[in-house]
Amino acid sequence: MGALRLRGHLFPCVVLFSTLLVFVSAEDPYLFFDWNITYGDIYPLGVKQQGILINGEFPGPDINSVTNNNLVINVHNSLAEPFLLSWNGVQQRKNSYEDGVWGTTCPIPPGKNFTYILQVKDQIGSFYYYPSLAFHKAAGAFGGLRILSRPLIPVPFPEPTGDFTVLIGDWYKAHHKTLKALLDGGHRLPFPDGILINGRGTNDTSLTFEPGKTYRLRISNVGLEHSLNFRIQGHQMKLVEVEGTHTVQSMYSSLDIHVGQSYSVLVTADQSAQDYYIAVSTRFTSKVLTTTGILHYSNSKKGVSGPIPTGPTTETGWSLSQARSIRTNLTASGPRPNPQGSYHYGKVNVSRTIKLVSSAGQIDGKQRYAVNRVSFIPADTPLKLADYFNISGVFRVGSISDKPTHEKIYTDTSVMGADYRAFVEIVFQNRENIVQSWHINGYSFWVVGMDGGVWTRASRKEYNLIDAVSRCTVQVYPKSWTAIYIALDNVGMWNVRSEFWARQYLGQQFYLRVYTPVHSLRDEYLLPKNALLCGRAQGKKLEPSV
Incomplete structure (x- = not known):
């Protein structure tokens, strides 16, 4: 039985970047990482597989940072194919060049390296990183990323005794190239083969608690498709944070965590001295997969016993009610020493409504997925580079509409234009019988409403305009809608996608181009001098033109 340990706050410092364009505040600390991406043997479900490792680890190492830290991450690609890492929930203010998806960043060629320079500006919370190309996510190379509050900023709960990353997700025994x-x-x-907790199968992950002490668990669903329910035998969980937002501290016996989402809970070792099951199960599936880990009391006198705690049924009403109960703690400070509720999102005039509807269909006899009838296909050049160098013919702004059309599904390099500083309402309408999950890179947004049926303007009467939770990934229940408000205050080219990884791979994504005609470092950083150039940007001069 493998033990989950809390990684320390020591960081390798081997990256030289004196020739890079450093665009972040000099007074904010730098953290340096040197990562080697390799293949290696893993046995997550008891069967030998070829996984993708970071410095020999599966999952990859935790990133432990503090608000406004500058992260300098040198990634060596020792695979025989291009590779990219992306940062789920890290907003990368004014810097979509470092986003690590094909629309913004050239892949790292085999045998080469690339140094990401990120600042976790004005953020706190629990996030993760993952590989974004070629279905690599099905092989590993994901890990936890936490942003702690600065020492002088109060946190709305006592400091826990320990702080654990818990990565859960569905998993296949098949090689990722076979799935691709x-x-x-x-x-x-096909249906997945199992569920992993920190890269391991049933009872292979253990958390050790001291009796009477309270611990923080940062739980992220890093899987490929399925919503998961998380619970601990005999223990309650106090929800305290969701993707960078301190929440109203409600107690839950189990939590639905949809693919791509992250939650922080506090758990107190207040039961008898023995071991307890940690259980994770698929949700909304006819066949239910369950895996278990162990919560081990340090003075335990008894191993796990009794039935594995059961989760909720496949019925969605319970999950919808739970989702609505998650609200922002308006009295808590965020990354700055002002209450999180001081920005009155509910009093800002909406300048535009965007309605997004997913669809599926066959194109040339092959399965494809789409948003507003457009199935995304990558261009030969990252869109952000084409935008920067004014390369025509790579993409067209407006190639996806604000609202669904009645056309058949077709392919295009879909880019939606948006004005910098606009305040936008986005409605995700789900016409399918599955739970969907959607993510927007570079942003957090307020989840103002969700309900069954078809969204209409009258649905706005149900909106929470007081303490809606702000997050970066949101679910949409079957035959239902979810509405969000988003302040477009981050210039760049940002990926909007389904978190169902097969669907995004087969086209259920697009790019939101948040644009201002005024070219100013106040609004957007310049192209980094270490930027990789590929496609039609190959050979272009790296010197900035302003």
Whole structure:
């Protein structure tokens, strides 16, 4: 039985970046990482597989940072294929060049390296990183990323005794290239083979608690498709943070965590001295997969016993009620020493409504997925580089509409234009019988409403305009809608996608181009001097033109 340990706050410092364009505040600390991406043997479900490791680790190492830290992450690609890492929930203010998805960043060629320079500006909370290309996510290379509050900023709960990253997700025994080939051949993925907790199968992960002490668990669903329910035998969980927002501190016996989402809970070792099951199960599936870990009391006198705690049924009403109960703690400070509720999002005039509807269909005899009838296909050049160098013919702003059309599904390099500093309402309408999950890179947004049926303007009467939770990934229940408000205050090219990884791979994504005609470092950083250039940007001069 493997033990989950809390990684320390020591960081390797081997990256030289004197030739790079440093665009962050000199007074904010730098943290340096040197990562080697390799293949290696893993046994997550008891079967030997080829996984993607970071410095020999699966999952990859935790990133422990503090608000406004500058992260300098040198990534060596020792695979035989291009590779990219992206940062789920890290907003990368004014800097979409470092986003690590094909629309913004050239892949790291085999045998080469690239140094990401990120600042976790004005953020706190629990997030993760992951590989964004070629279905690599099905092989590993993901890990936890936490942003702690600065020492002088009060946190709305006593400091816990320990702080653990808990990565959960569905998993396949098949090689990631086999899964990719299925998708490329126009087929859907089969049902997964199991559920992992920190890269391990049943009872292979253990958390050790001291009796009477309270611990923080940062739980992220890093899987490929399925919503998961998380629970601990005999223990309650106090929810305290969701993707960078301190929440009203409600107690839960179990939590639905949809793919791509992250939650922080406090758990107190207040039961008898023995071991307890940690249980994770698929939700809304006819066949339920369950895996377990162990919560071990340091003075335990008894191993796990009794039935594994059961989760909720496949019925969505319970989950919808739970989602609505998650609200912002308006009296808590965020990354700055002012209450999180001091920005009155509910009093800002909405300048635009965007309605997004997913769809599925066959194109040339192969399975594809779309948003507003457009199935995204990558261009030969990252869109952000084409924008920067004014390369025509790579993409067209407005190639995806604000609202669904009645056309058949078709392919395009879909880019939606948006004005800098606009305040926008986005409605995700789900016409399917599955739970969907959506993410917007570079942003957090307020989840103002969700309900069954079809959204109409009258649905706004149900909106929470007082203490809606702010987050970066949101679920949409079957035959239902979810509405968000978003302040477009981050210039750049940002990925909007389904978190169902097969669907985003087969086109269920697009890019939101948040644009201002005024070119100023106040609004957006320049192209980094170490930027990789590829496609039609190959050979372009790196010197900034302002």
